[in-house]
Amino acid sequence: SPFPLLRAITRTSSVTGTPMKTPHVSLRVSSLRVSSSRTLSVVTAAASREGEARSTPHNPPRICIVGGGFGGLYTALRLDGLSWPAPTSSSTSQQRTTSSALSKANITLVDAGDRFVFKPLMYELLTGEAKRDEVAPLFADLLDGTDVNFARASVTGVTMEPDDGGIVHLDDETSIPFDYLVVALGNKPRTEMVPGARSSCLTFSSLEDVDASIEALDLARAAKATPRVAVVGGGVGGAELAAAIATRDGNAFDVTLLCRDPTGVMPTSPSQLRDHVSGVLRRLDVTVRAGASVTSVAGDGEVTLSFGGEADDETYDVVFWCAGQEPATTPVSSLVDGDNSLPVGGAGAPPLEVNPTLQATAHPRVFAIGDIAQVASDGRGGGGGGFAESRTAQVAFQQSDYVA
Numbered sequence: 373s374p375f376p377l378l379r380a381i382t383r384t385s386s387v388t389g390t391p392m393k394t395p396h397v398s399l400r401v402s403s404l405r406v407s408s409s410r411t412l413s414v415v416t417a418a419a420s421r422e423g424e425a426r427s428t429p430h431n432p433p434r435i436c437i438v439g440g441g442f443g444g445l446y447t448a449l450r451l452d453g454l455s456w457p458a459p460t461s462s463s464t465s466q467q468r469t470t471s472s473a474l475s476k477a478n479i480t481l482v483d484a485g486d487r488f489v490f491k492p493l494m495y496e497l498l499t500g501e502a503k504r505d506e507v508a509p510l511f512a513d514l515l516d517g518t519d520v521n522f523a524r525a526s527v528t529g530v531t532m533e534p535d536d537g538g539i540v541h542l543d544d545e546t547s548i549p550f551d552y553l554v555v556a557l558g559n560k561p562r563t564e565m566v567p568g569a570r571s572s573c574l575t576f577s578s579l580e581d582v583d584a585s586i587e588a589l590d591l592a593r594a595a596k597a598t599p600r601v602a603v604v605g606g607g608v609g610g611a612e613l614a615a616a617i618a619t620r621d622g623n624a625f626d627v628t629l630l631c632r633d634p635t636g637v638m639p640t641s642p643s644q645l646r647d648h649v650s651g652v653l654r655r656l657d658v659t660v661r662a663g664a665s666v667t668s669v670a671g672d673g674e675v676t677l678s679f680g681g682e683a684d685d686e687t688y689d690v691v692f693w694c695a696g697q698e699p700a701t702t703p704v705s706s707l708v709d710g711d712n713s714l715p716v717g718g719a720g721a722p723p724l725e726v727n728p729t730l731q732a733t734a735h736p737r738v739f740a741i742g743d744i745a746q747v748a749s750d751g752r753g754g755g756g757g758g759f760a761e762s763r764t765a766q767v768a769f770q771q772s773d774y775v776a
């Protein structure tokens with residue numbers, strides 16, 4: 373990586389100082405164990421019809437985890453690895469119980485994709501330094517040997533039942549009843565801020581984004597010896613991406629990093645880190661335009677900037693949008709306000725507020741972790757409780773341990 377210092381910092385646990393392991397190191401990989409979401413919903417639907425008023429969970433309890441990223445995948449694995457009481461004759465079938473000795477939970481992990489994506493390594497996939505299976509191993513392989521069920525589907529909504537569990541709705545029109553829900557749907561790029569950002573820019577947040585980026589860069593290279601590439605957004609993500617593109621194909625791209633802040637890259641980071649990153653970008657011939665605020669992007673790569681109050685138009689062959697992230701669901705705050713539904717999708721959503729135990733304040737059987745979660749600071753949830761606000765893999769990873 374062009375950012376050894378930055379990578380060392382971001383890949384090291386902020387609490388323990390322990391470097392994070394890549395999934396192929398930390399998880400066992402062998403043969404296949406996946407069930408379709410349709411099978412799952414058939415199995416669990418019968419249980420959901422057992423009664424209306426539910427104050428105790430089923431035995432075994434049904435835990436549904438939506439989102440199989442750092443937070444969700446590791447929650448499933450932690451839960452699976454816990455020491456559960458052996459099933460008794462009275463708890464071998466799906467039934468309610470008042471006993472505290474719950475059998476091993478029925479754990480279901482739902483994700484829209486079939487691969488876990490180790491996002492910090494996506495840049496290495498772009499530069500060709502890492503292989504697809506290393507960066508994004510199949511859930512089927514990662515979950516083999518566990519009792520975790522996997523459903524590949526997009527979550528379209530969640531219906532809550534007061535003081536109880538609820539139902540996760542999927543885009544294949546099946547549903548998964550649960551006693552406990554862990555929401556770990558992560559973030560998505562925020563592209564509604566500026567006209568054209570969504571329709572005319574590439575983003576870099578998912579495996580599909582990496583594929584689209586490689587295709588666009590290859591096409592640009594085929595058309596021109598030195599294509600011009602703009603990366604909008606001077607945060608860590610924009611700086612990393614600009615550096616990765618600058619090193620791709622033997623420095624074949626003319627890369628410009630457009631930073632809104634007049635002081636340049638990563639304005640909220642410590643000065644030592646900023647100096648280091650600025651030095652790396654200089655060595656890679658990345659042009660850093662500090663104080664360049666993008667006001668619109670057109671389909672032909674024309675970027676309109678406000679630069680020191682003056683409007684300016686520049687044309688690029690490829691434009692990346694790395695200026696902001698937002699939660700993957702909306703309006704997640706409805707859970708906190710006591711509504712009984714959790715629609716998924718849309719733009720401009722606030723994060724899901726949770727109390728310091730990571731439970732949604734109005735639904736104690738709903739937990740949220742990772743990028744999508746924010747600990748309430750207005751007193752409803754008991755204050756910030758000292759939780760990190762940063763949206764990082766380490767935070768999601770550590771929260772998975774805690775929530776399990």
Ligand SMILES: Cc1cc2nc3c(=O)[nH]c(=O)nc-3n(C[C@H](O)[C@H](O)[C@H](O)COP(=O)(O)OP(=O)(O)OC[C@H]3O[C@@H](n4cnc5c(N)ncnc54)[C@H](O)[C@@H]3O)c2cc1C
Nearest residue numbers: 439441442443484491492526527558742743763764765768
């Ligand atoms: C390019 C890049 C580089 C990064 N580098 C670093 C780094 O070096 N260090 C660091 O600490 N952090 C880094 N991060 C941030 C880190 O990856 C995130 O903070 C972390 O992944 C958050 O984990 P999560 O579980 O909340 O969400 P994610 O890991 O994003 O997982 C969310 C999952 O939910 C699924 N999903 C979303 N919506 C739906 C739906 N409707 N239905 C079903 N499934 C859905 C997605 O498919 C995804 O698998 C980076 C992020 C990016 C994008």
